Amino acid sequence: MASNRVLVVGGGLAGLSATMKLAELGIPVDLLSLTPVKRSHSVCAQGGINSVNDQTRQQGDNEWNHFDDTIYGGDFLQNQPPVKEMAYWAPKVIDLMDRLGVTFNRTPEGYIDRRRFGGTLYKRTAFAGATTGQQLLYALDEQVRRWEVEGLVKKYEFWDFLGPVLDDNGRCVGGVAQDMVSMEIRSFPADAVVVATGGCGLIYGRSTMSVFCTGSAASRCFQAGAKYGNGEFIQVHPTAIPGADKLRLMSESARGEGGRVWVPRRPNDTRPPKQIPQSERYFFLEERFPKYGNLVPRDIATREIFNICVNEGLSVDPTRMCVYLDLTHIPRHELDRKLGGILEIYEKFQGVDPRDEPMKIFPAVHYSMGGLWVDYEANGEGGLLPGSPRNQSTNIPGLYAIGECDYQYHGANRLGANSLLSCIFSGLFTGPGIVNWIKSNKAAADLPKSIFEGAVAQHQARHKKLLSTASGSGENPYVLHQELGDIMTRAATVVRYNNQLTEAYEKVSAMVERAQRCSLTDAGNWTNQNVIFTKSVQDMIPVAQCILKGALMRDECRGAHFKPDFSMPSLSATDPTERRLEAEKWCDAFEENTRKYLKSSICTWKGQEPELTYEDIDTRLLKPRPRLYGLVGAEVIEEVWKNRCGKQEQSEQARPQSKQLAGAV
Amino acid sequence: MIAPGPEANSARKPSKINVKVLRQDGPGTPPYWERHQVDYEPDMNVISVLQKIAAQAQTIDGKKVPPVAWDCGCLEEVCGSCTMVINGRVRQSCSALVDRLLEDNSEEIELQPMTKFPVVRDLMVDRSRLFHSLKRVQAWVPVDSYFDMGAGPRIPREDQEQNYPLSQCMSCGCCLEACPQFNKVEVLRQPGETDEAFDARKKAAYESEFIGPHAISQAMLFNSHPVGKNLQKERLETLTGTGGIQACGNAQNCVAVCPKEIPLTTSIARAGRAATLYAIKKFFDR
Numbered sequence: 001m002a003s004n005r006v007l008v009v010g011g012g013l014a015g016l017s018a019t020m021k022l023a024e025l026g027i028p029v030d031l032l033s034l035t036p037v038k039r040s041h042s043v044c045a046q047g048g049i050n051s052v053n054d055q056t057r058q059q060g061d062n063e064w065n066h067f068d069d070t071i072y073g074g075d076f077l078q079n080q081p082p083v084k085e086m087a088y089w090a091p092k093v094i095d096l097m098d099r100l101g102v103t104f105n106r107t108p109e110g111y112i113d114r115r116r117f118g119g120t121l122y123k124r125t126a127f128a129g130a131t132t133g134q135q136l137l138y139a140l141d142e143q144v145r146r147w148e149v150e151g152l153v154k155k156y157e158f159w160d161f162l163g164p165v166l167d168d169n170g171r172c173v174g175g176v177a178q179d180m181v182s183m184e185i186r187s188f189p190a191d192a193v194v195v196a197t198g199g200c201g202l203i204y205g206r207s208t209m210s211v212f213c214t215g216s217a218a219s220r221c222f223q224a225g226a227k228y229g230n231g232e233f234i235q236v237h238p239t240a241i242p243g244a245d246k247l248r249l250m251s252e253s254a255r256g257e258g259g260r261v262w263v264p265r266r267p268n269d270t271r272p273p274k275q276i277p278q279s280e281r282y283f284f285l286e287e288r289f290p291k292y293g294n295l296v297p298r299d300i301a302t303r304e305i306f307n308i309c310v311n312e313g314l315s316v317d318p319t320r321m322c323v324y325l326d327l328t329h330i331p332r333h334e335l336d337r338k339l340g341g342i343l344e345i346y347e348k349f350q351g352v353d354p355r356d357e358p359m360k361i362f363p364a365v366h367y368s369m370g371g372l373w374v375d376y377e378a379n380g381e382g383g384l385l386p387g388s389p390r391n392q393s394t395n396i397p398g399l400y401a402i403g404e405c406d407y408q409y410h411g412a413n414r415l416g417a418n419s420l421l422s423c424i425f426s427g428l429f430t431g432p433g434i435v436n437w438i439k440s441n442k443a444a445a446d447l448p449k450s451i452f453e454g455a456v457a458q459h460q461a462r463h464k465k466l467l468s469t470a471s472g473s474g475e476n477p478y479v480l481h482q483e484l485g486d487i488m489t490r491a492a493t494v495v496r497y498n499n500q501l502t503e504a505y506e507k508v509s510a511m512v513e514r515a516q517r518c519s520l521t522d523a524g525n526w527t528n529q530n531v532i533f534t535k536s537v538q539d540m541i542p543v544a545q546c547i548l549k550g551a552l553m554r555d556e557c558r559g560a561h562f563k564p565d566f567s568m569p570s571l572s573a574t575d576p577t578e579r580r581l582e583a584e585k586w587c588d589a590f591e592e593n594t595r596k597y598l599k600s601s602i603c604t605w606k607g608q609e610p611e612l613t614y615e616d617i618d619t620r621l622l623k624p625r626p627r628l629y630g631l632v633g634a635e636v637i638e639e640v641w642k643n644r645c646g647k648q649e650q651s652e653q654a655r656p657q658s659k660q661l662a663g664a665v
Numbered sequence: 666m667i668a669p670g671p672e673a674n675s676a677r678k679p680s681k682i683n684v685k686v687l688r689q690d691g692p693g694t695p696p697y698w699e700r701h702q703v704d705y706e707p708d709m710n711v712i713s714v715l716q717k718i719a720a721q722a723q724t725i726d727g728k729k730v731p732p733v734a735w736d737c738g739c740l741e742e743v744c745g746s747c748t749m750v751i752n753g754r755v756r757q758s759c760s761a762l763v764d765r766l767l768e769d770n771s772e773e774i775e776l777q778p779m780t781k782f783p784v785v786r787d788l789m790v791d792r793s794r795l796f797h798s799l800k801r802v803q804a805w806v807p808v809d810s811y812f813d814m815g816a817g818p819r820i821p822r823e824d825q826e827q828n829y830p831l832s833q834c835m836s837c838g839c840c841l842e843a844c845p846q847f848n849k850v851e852v853l854r855q856p857g858e859t860d861e862a863f864d865a866r867k868k869a870a871y872e873s874e875f876i877g878p879h880a881i882s883q884a885m886l887f888n889s890h891p892v893g894k895n896l897q898k899e900r901l902e903t904l905t906g907t908g909g910i911q912a913c914g915n916a917q918n919c920v921a922v923c924p925k926e927i928p929l930t931t932s933i934a935r936a937g938r939a940a941t942l943y944a945i946k947k948f949f950d951r
Binding site for chain 1: 690691706707708709710712713716719720722729730731732734736737738739740741742743744745746759760762785786789792796799800803804805806807808810811813814815816817819820821822825826828829832833835836887890892893
């Protein structure tokens with residue numbers, strides 16, 4: 001395999017774990033990144049990484065429960081085999097990261113400490129202070145540096161991936177990229193290309209994401225023919241700190257360590273928070289969800305906070321919308337040991353010590369559950385078949401997607417501390433499959449040079465055309481980006497309405513053409529950030545269209561996608577019999593909705609806009625059920641549902657064949 | 666999503682902010698000052714000022730200019746990208762809040778690139794030497810494989826609490842900018858030089874100079890890991906060689922400027938002791 005190479009695009013957790021695994025398997029890797037890989041957006045992950053562990057196991061937890069929590073948290077929108085495999089690998093992933101020297105917090109006895117995160121009742125989350133993503137990334141960065149010294153990895157940092165190279169049969173045989181310093185454009189012949197380029201938060205202007213998270217690399221694959229799945233599912237994190245340039249994340253771990261969200265019961269209460277007595281504080285998450293409390297899944301917490309501010313007028317600040325996130329009841333040394341990193345961020349950027357004063361927070365765009373469509377091959381137990389070249393493969397043969405830029409693991413809503421897991425897992429797991437793919441194909445290095453020269457010429461033409469627009473009077477790319485961000489934030493975040501989505505889709509579609517008319521302010525060919533940014537803005541638009549179109553077409557509420565006009569009504573009857581009848585109807589409606597909408601939205605690029613189709617979900621292991629999280633007042637729905645499932649199980653037991661796993665998908 | 670409101674006292678806030686930027690078009694070209702002016706908004710930092718400058722693309726005199734180039738990433742001081750010299754002090758530009766800067770000097774904000782690294786363009790510098798130092802000290806745990814071998818060794822809480830701060834080093838380069846013993850090394854590409862030849866020349870140049878406090882601290886981090894210490898000898902060999910620990914002049918500037926408050930001088934002291942012991946042992950083992 002001497003002449004085989006793999007191109008990995010993106011050096012966050014997913015890209016680095018894939019790189020080191022491939023290098024271990026003896027495959028040389030070209031690792032391409034917009035930034036030195038150690039600075040990738042994974043550094044921003046704060047709270048931790050989930051797995052079943054010895055302690056939770058003895059409290060009744062197991063891998064299956066982690067799988068179930070993840071599917072339930074994602075509102076059943078995931079194909080189940082990859083998620084099952086991930087949950088079963090989770091303890092192994094944490095063991096490996098432990099061996100690589102990650103400075104996980106320790107119990108007094110020296111074991112890895114754990115905390116609770118949203119959407120589960122178990123303490124599954126391993127953490128390194130409140131900078132877990134940074135610590136995990138550094139461990140992988142160090143291993144990749146080791147392989148770099150060994151000569152198996154060559155890094156191309158400050159390079160922008162411009163698109164995949166396809167041969168005449170539509171197989172991906174490499175990529176084209178641009179050096180962001182010298183502006184050189186060249187091809188990278190590769191037997192497989194792995195895209196690990198993260199989320200697309202910059203489409204919303206300001207989000208919790210880093211400036212690199214434009215989604216443009218994924219968009220370039222999409223425009224080259226890769227399918228994009230479930231784009232409309234964008235996670236809005238409940239707790240972030242507002243800022244002029246960025247909305248800074250305030251980790252869920254703050255609530256995992258006992259932080260409480262509240263507002264004064266009285267609107268426009270001007271008293272300082274600490275002077276408001278307990279009885280006059282409205283701990284709305286705890287009151288409405290006594291079972292999960294402040295640790296309901298993110299989509300629910302976000303909607304509740306949004307509702308408290310927008311509809312109930314209980315914002316704690318008269319000039320802007322926000323609620324209190326209160327840690328002041330927790331001892332300082334405990335806070336410093338477990339949450340130091342995030343408290344410093346609040347202190348530095350807000351000038352207030354959150355150990356003394358409750359923080360003021362509000363939701364912000366945070367994570368893309370959707371992304372490039374990827375395949376999988378299931379094994380007999382409903383997990384994944386190791387070594388299958390289909391795992392994590394996009395519909396373009398030889399083009400793989402892993403990490404946040406794939407659509408695979410989190411369905412309609414991601415659980416906290418599952419993203420670090422999905423990134424590292426998909427990176428590690430995909431390596432052997434890629435090796436098998438390479439074995440069965442002609443080496444890219446032996447292909448005619450003309451394939452690569454043609455691709456380079458195409459990107460050079462685009463580049464030259466943009467430079468020639470300098471000092472013209474066309475669109476300002478920075479202003480256009482702001483406009484895009486404003487439209488997306490207004491129409492496609494927490495609460496969505498069809499009229500707003502339609503209008504937004506029209507406006508954004510008009511931007512396809514407007515973005516082609518951008519005028520640069522820098523015509524130079526040295527470190528021209530202006531032209532790199534303009535290209536990324538142009539390429540944000542197709543993904544923005546996928547998000548809007550997916551949201552527009554989905555007339556239901558599922559996870560992070562919430563349309564009040566299509567929400568399931570809450571029960572209103574007080575008479576027990578009538579209430580039960582209402583619950584029956586509710587469950588009928590739920591089943592009907594599942595039949596209609598429990599499908600992935602799949603976008604395909606058609607030159608000016610995406611075409612949207614639907615694909616069935618592989619629910620071979622878990623039957624979809626109402627996602628209520630013990631909501632007060634909805635107990636009767638749970639009851640009715642259990643009853644129905646009981647009856648169904650009985651009838652299925654009578655016919656055991658119907659439970660067979662084979663033949664799904 | 667968020668409508669930012671004015672925090673606390675918004676009195677005496679200017680409507681405009683003057684910014685002076687030291688620009689440079691590329692390596693080997695002369696630097697020059699340029700003045701910009703942007704509208705004031707609440708909650709601004711240097712990043713949002715630079716974003717406005719990029720969007721305007723003209724100086725205070727209305728002269729059309731290309732946007733100022735700079736490096737940034739996470740905007741919350743964990744990625745280490747956006748280091749520059751702001752009002753004469755090296756720091757991250759994301760956590761440099763405009764209101765605070767104006768309290769010190771209401772006339773203007775002065776932005777310069779770091780002086781210890783070669784300028785790529787404007788405020789962007791080439792910090793590859795910083796990462797090369799991490800290779801020199803083999804800053805990694807040499808595990809056998811990435812297969813599932815069970816958990817790592819148990820680590821006492823005390824050790825974790827000592828190591829975690831060292832592991833927060835984000836390779837921003839502030840300590841190197843402030844260190845009197847760390848001097849700029851700029852290797853310019855020669856005409857027709859191949860990538861390999863250029864890289865080899867850079868490597869040789871970097872390795873003849875001081876490795877820097879950040880790398881010494883990383884060496885100590887990995888030397889205190891139960892498996893990481895398998896490379897302890899190799900690391901100490903580097904630290905006792907050219908550009909190693911003896912180049913440190915104990916100015917203690919590094920620890921004063923570190924945005925993560927990493928106890929760099931403690932690491933250097935530990936490294937000094939370990940290097941001395943290593944040298945003595947090596948002498949007697951000859």
